[in-house]
Amino acid sequence: MTKLMIPTLLMGLVLAACGRADEPEKVASMQAQIQTLEEDNKKLRAENDTLQEQRTDYDTRLRDVTGERDALTKKLRDLESAPAKAPEETNELKQRISALEAEIATLKEHAAAATTPEPTAETEPAETPAVDVEAVKQKMEELWPLVQAGDRKALGEMQDQLDGANKELRDTYIQQVKDWVKQEPNNKHARITLAAALSTRFQDLTDPMKMGALAGEMKQETEKALTIDPDYYEAQHFLCILRVNYPSFTQEFKEADKSLDRALELQAGMIWEDRFAEIYAAYGMWYRVQQKYDEAAAKVQAGLDLAPRHQGLLDEKQRIDDAIGTEEE
DSSP: OOOOOOGGGGHHHHHHTTTOTTOHHHHHHHHHHHHHHHHHHHHHHHHHHHHHHHHHHHHHHHHHHHHHHHHHHHHHHHHHHSTTOOHHHHHHHHHHHHHHHHHHHHHHHHHHHHHSOOOOOOOOOOOOOOOOHHHHHHHHHHHHHHHHTTOHHHHHHHHHHHHTSOHHHHHHHHHHHHHHHHHOTTOHHHHHHHHHHHHGGGGGOOOHHHHHHHHHHHHHHHHHHHHHOTTOHHHHHHHHHHHHTSOTTSHHHHTHHHHHHHHHHHHTTSOOOGGGHHHHHHHHHHHHHTTOHHHHHHHHHHHHHHOTTOHHHHHHHHHHHHHHHHHHO
C-alpha cells in the first residue's frame, strides 16, 4: 500500500470560509493549511515514485536470481544422481545456491519495504468540544430568514454555526436548504447557499471518492446559480476557490483561470471590497502550483496594489518567494 495524501481532505476548510470578508485571518489560515497539505502531497508523491522504481528494480532482480537458483538446483540434482559425480562441482553449486537463497530473502524484504513504507506518526485527533445543541439551533433559526434574504454576513455566521455543530444539525440544515432549492429552483441565493452548506460536510467524510463527489455537487449548484445570473459575483467567487483547490492534474484546476478572469472582470464593475483580494491570492496560488512563479508573483502584486495589508496576499507572496528560493538552491 503506497503512502499518498489527498489535498481534497482540507478543501472544505477553505470552501467553508468563502464569503467571510469579516474574517480574513481565518480564510488565510485555512488557505495555509491547504498549501501545507499540497506540499506534503508533492513530497509523498515523489517518495512514492521512488519506492515504485525501487520495487520494480527489486522485482526484476528477484526474478533473475530466482531463475538462476532454480537452474543451479536442477543442475545439482542431475550431478548428485550421476554415477560419477564431481564432489568439488557439487559443493560449489551448493554454496552458490545458498548464496542465492540469502539474496532472494533480502530482495523480498526490500520489495516489501518498498511496497509498504514505514508508517508515519499521526497526531492524536483533538477532542470534539461539547456542543450546546439548543443554543446552536436557536442561533441558526435567527439567521435563517437573513440567509434566505441573501445576507452574505448572515451566511458566513451560519457557516460558523455549522462548523461548530454536530453532524445531525448539519444534515438537518442541508436538507432545509435543499427543500428551499426545490421550492425555488431559480433562486440564485438558494443555490449558492446549498453549495456553501454542502462544504461543511467535508469534516464528516474520510473517503476521497465521496469527497470528490461532494465537490462535484457543490460545483453543480454553483454553476446553476451562474446560469440563473451570469453576473452573480458570489457564485463566481465561490467557483474560483473551488476550482483552484482541485488537484492540479484535473480539468477543473487546469481551467480555473477562466473562472478567475471572470471574477476579476465582475470586480471591475463593483465597489472594492477586501474579500476581492482572495481572487488575486487564488490566482497566484494557481500559477505557483504550476511553478509559473513570475506570473504568480505578478498576480499577487496586482492584488497588493489594491489591498497592501491583505494577509492572504502576503501569505501567498511568501509562499511564492519560498518556492523560488527552494528552486534556486
